[in-house]
Amino acid sequence: MRKRFLLGIIVVLVLGTSWNFFEVNPFRIYPYIQVYGERKVQITWFSNSLTSSSIKIVDQSGSTLLNQAVESKSMPELYYTNAEKNQVLNGLEQGSWIGSEESFKYQIQISLPPGKNISYTVELGGQSFSEQFISPPSKESWDKIRFIALADSETDPRGRVTNRAWYPGTPLFRPITTVPELWKQKFGSTVEQGIELPNYMLTEEKGYRENLKIVNDRSPDFIVMPGDLVQGAGYQPGWDEFFRQNAGELGKGLSQYAIIPALGNWESFGAINGGYEFNERGAYLPILGRSRFHAYFETPSSDPLQKHRQSYYRSDYGPVTILTLDSSNGTPDQHPSDFDGQTKLTGKEFTEPGTDTQENYTASKYVSNGGKDLSSFGPGSDQYLWLEANLKAASEAGQLIFVQYHHIAFSSGEHGVPLNHELSIGQVGTPLQVLNPLLEQYGVIAVFSGHDELFERSFVDEDGDGKGIMYYDVGVAGDGMRGEKRDWLGNPLNTLDYNPYRKWTADQSEAEIWNTTGTNPVLVDGGKHYGHLEVNLEKVTEGENQFANIRFTPVYAFPVLDQNYNLLRVERRVYKDEIQLKIPLRVIEEAPVFKEELTLKLDADGKVISKASDYFTSGYSENYVYDFSRSLTYSCDDLGLNEVQVKIKSEGVVKWEGTVKVNVLDDIKPTLVLKEFVGSLDVTQSNKFEILREHIISSFSDNCGNDLEINFSPKTVGCEDLNEVIQVEVSVKDKSGNTTSGVTTVRIEKAQSKKISINGASSGVIGSEIQLELGSEFSYSVLGWYKGDDLISTSTSKSFKVTESGIYSAQILPVNGCPVFTDSKEVKFTEDPGTGEKPYPHLKERIELPLNENGLAELSKGNIFISAPSNDLIITLSKNVFKCEDLGENTVQVTIKDSKGNTWEESILVKVEDNLPPVLVTKNIEVELDLTKGEVALKAEDFVSQLTDNCEVKELTINKTSLNCEHIGKEVQVELRAVDIAGNVTEKTAIVTVKSLVTKPVTISGPESICIGENGEIKLSSDAAFEVVRWRRNGVELEGQIGKTLAIETGGVYHAVIRYEGGCLFETEKLEVKAFEKPEGEIVEDGNILRAPEGDFEYQWFRNGELIPGETKRAITLNQMGIYTVELTNEAGCKTKLGPVEVTISGLINGTVLSRELKIYPNPVSSEVSIESTGDLEFIPNTWEVFDMNGKALKQNINLLSESPTKITLDVSAIANGTYLISVQGLDQQVFLGRILKIK
Known part of the structure; x- marks a missing residue:
């Protein structure tokens, strides 16, 4: 019986009026x-x-x-x-x-x-x-x-x-043909054509x-x-x-x-x-x-x-x-x-x-x-x-x-x-x-x-x-x-x-x-x-x-x-x-209608799982077996149109075949994480900085892998934009055309690895000239000469004569570089001519000395003068070999002696530089990701095959420190960055292949078989916490089923997809459950015998819902009224309860029931009652029975006072007041029936 619910309470207060x-x-x-x-x-x-x-x-x-x-x-x-x-x-x-x-x-x-x-x-x-x-x-x-x-x-x-009006039927003349007064009071009467009818x-x-x-x-x-x-x-x-x-x-x-x-x-x-x-x-x-x-x-x-x-x-x-x-x-x-x-x-x-x-x-x-x-x-x-x-x-x-x-x-x-x-x-x-x-x-x-x-x-x-x-x-x-x-x-x-x-x-x-025995019929x-x-x-x-x-x-x-x-x-x-009619059923197998085209969209994992029913416009039935020319799971490799052949079998025979065009689409955009970048450009060697994608992209990924089209603009920074913040527009497009865009910033600072020296006397006599000479540390051309911040000459010569005190420099254009200024030179002119001339050229004010691959640099004596000194001079340097610990500016004392024993002391500034980046060689690795944890850590050192530097590596970093579930089964590119103590950088990439590891699997358990029409239960269990994402039967998702237990009604191959708490998806093993038919049939009534269907069954009979002990055969002979059912159990253990069959008094008695009544007197009765047969018929001894109106036998509550072949006398004083049925069997297998009304 269906349940009924009425939500909401209606409270009606009836105050002197009727409720409507x-x-x-x-x-x-x-x-x-x-x-x-x-x-x-x-x-x-x-x-x-x-x-x-x-x-x-x-x-x-x-x-x-x-x-x-x-x-x-x-x-x-x-x-x-x-x-x-x-x-x-x-x-x-x-x-x-x-x-x-x-x-x-x-x-x-x-x-x-x-x-x-x-x-x-x-x-x-x-x-x-x-x-x-x-x-x-x-x-x-x-x-x-x-x-x-x-x-x-x-x-x-x-x-x-x-x-x-209640028209008479059979009999035409009722016991109330003259309508009783009480009947009229209760129900009324109707007169039609002069005849009064009871209502x-x-x-x-x-x-x-x-x-x-x-x-x-x-x-x-x-x-x-x-x-x-x-x-x-x-x-x-x-x-x-x-x-x-x-x-x-x-x-x-x-x-x-x-x-x-x-x-x-x-x-x-x-x-x-x-x-x-x-x-x-x-x-x-x-x-x-x-x-x-x-x-x-x-x-x-x-x-x-x-x-x-x-x-x-x-x-x-x-x-x-x-x-x-x-x-x-x-x-x-x-x-x-x-x-x-x-x-x-x-x-x-x-x-x-x-x-x-x-x-x-x-x-x-x-x-x-x-x-x-x-x-x-x-x-x-x-x-x-x-x-x-x-x-x-x-x-x-x-x-x-x-x-x-x-x-x-x-x-x-x-x-x-x-x-x-x-x-x-x-x-x-x-x-x-x-x-x-x-x-x-x-x-x-x-x-x-x-x-x-x-x-x-x-x-x-x-x-x-x-x-x-x-x-x-x-x-x-x-x-x-x-x-x-x-x-x-x-x-x-x-x-x-x-x-x-x-x-x-x-x-x-x-x-x-x-019943006419009472006061009223x-x-x-x-x-x-x-x-x-x-x-x-x-x-x-x-x-x-x-x-x-x-x-x-x-x-x-x-x-x-x-x-x-x-x-x-x-x-x-x-x-x-x-x-009851038995109508043959024509099994009309409606031909399934195949879809001309099926569109599927990939999910965030780059997959989509279709169902068999997806391929049909109509006619799909779970009663058929479907064979597909390919898996129903599609991935990024299937993007575009795929022709899928489908065969439909009924009872093992291919009934229909068709082809469905499956259009696999990907409408999920790639993910893109940008970063800001600050870099430098050695303007002495280059006039533009090339922006690389690793400079501006922190990470990117897509559900269909990392084979993406990456575009950004601008791609270079020229001389005019150095030291400025530049906006870079970046876009990432996958193979399906899905695009993700973003904007980041780049700032490239101007740097000079070398500087052109400027040489010449630092002092002179007013009225004289001092010729300044530019060094030759690298190739360049001269753009002009400056005194302080003022351009004083557009001469392109590398030498320039000055006659006034001031700080002089030149603007130069390195080959393939950007305009820069040389070192500056302060020149003073005085009226005092000084103490006389020195027997050697002027010393350079500053020398830049790069370390070699061994971390060493040697200062030569001839390199400290603006021009070659005389070979007669003895020149001694306080330090001429420099190491990594000397990086930076060093003051070197220079002692000069001539042949006469005169000695001069000078000093020169030597800047030791390291321009060689670290040597970094990477290697690819494999890692196992525990599905229960959902993450695996990465260390930069694990990707290094070789890492050296002429001095010392200051730091080694990696752009990805961990991987998660979405990376399982993929090859992920990582970026390593090595920096030495001088700030030189080397960047390399490596590949990590991510494999799955299950330390705490989810197991599936349940019955090996069920009976059709009954329910079974499949359970999932694990030492790890998890949630159920979906259940599948025969590869088809069961909609709405996300519990750790699954109630099942039919057989099939079951498995579940779960997600570990804080972890990854996991697919359980498959569990096959076989389904067996229940016994079928009907109870056949044969007089007072009920027969269950014949077959290889175990039988158990019930009356009014209660088990009847010992009644375990196919047939049961009845001696009580009631509602009977039988439980059948087949070899597979499947049970069916047949019935119910309601058995009344007529169903309990063999033979033909006589239509005439017994002669019963007195009736109504208070104590003793006699039952006589009519005609020449005789009773079979001890076959009398008394039943109440519910069919309960009461023989044990009644005393037999006397019995003969034609008359039985009973004492009924012990039973309650009410109406009872009496049956007695005759010698010719006929049954006599009658009613008594027991009163006080």
């Missing part, structure tokens, strides 16, 4: 369900005012299928007339049934996956309503379907206080409500209602009452299962508003009533043959097709007056069925008043053509076809004779007989109708081929309960028996059983009551063939009364006319 459902609840009508198309569902609800609403729909795994706001639609055709608002109904407060003047409809449509538990929540005006249902199954994959047929609910507010024990409302309770308890998949839903569709309170019972305060069955309704004659009727004419607003009531039917039940349709809205339509529920027809009007129109002057048919005479079902309005009048939804049903009509096309399509698709319309074609009821019969009362159903040949041609199983309010079954096989159609009148939902038509003008005591195809009616086939069983037809379909397999077992069960709601006619309860009971 419409005034306190925003839901005028709770959500109700319809099915249409291919597994499409429509959900509709109504409010009393304009308010916001939304709906959320989720599947059984919790995945959201729909979550959206729903717009309202005003429904102006749903209004109350003044006649309705002013109507007075005895027993009801005037107007208490009238709702809001406004009505707003909310509606959604959705396609659903087959056979799933679907939950939905509707929010409306601050209140929530939640319910659930099962989505329609697929046409191929289904096991059981249950639907219910009932008609003629004919709801209206008057039904709350109306008990209908039925339940009001129309109560009867319909109890009927629906039974329906709801049976949890059908859907219901069909062939017409007369309301007591006039042009009478709005009738619709309010209908939904009050089905989607309102009294019941919400339609919130859990779908309704498939048909139009009846009352859907064209306006009741107190004008019948079949016009209401006070001038609306033509047949049109208004039918428009309201469409307003409540119309679903989307694209059927080009459906030309009259949804007066007729098709509904598919898995393998079941329901074709709903409109029997409201046939053409040409007919009226009883058309036969005036002709001899009317009498008795069982029949000439023709006629063409029209009613005389209340004509097709021409309907159309002239604006109606567009009325079609005839005869051959050549639009409706007939639609019917024929849909019968053909459903038959070719192997569907199980049922048809419903309101006016029953073959009937024993009041409308079962044609218009030209003397007993015709109009609204006949016989014209629908014209459809039977077409229905039989296409294998319709059953036709459901109402109208005659007579529970009846007919079997019609007009062509005599043994394959006819079952016709059911199910018009016993909640209105009248008529009997079979009687020979009113001949002998009214006789039924007319006009329907030659009649097999059963509740009126004549189900005799009423009365009480009905204990039988007779006609409110009820419905339950239809159960089950797919069974016999060998290589499949069948649909279809059981038709006529159900009635039996009111149990006590002796004072108080209602104790209403019970679900079944009439003795259950019919």
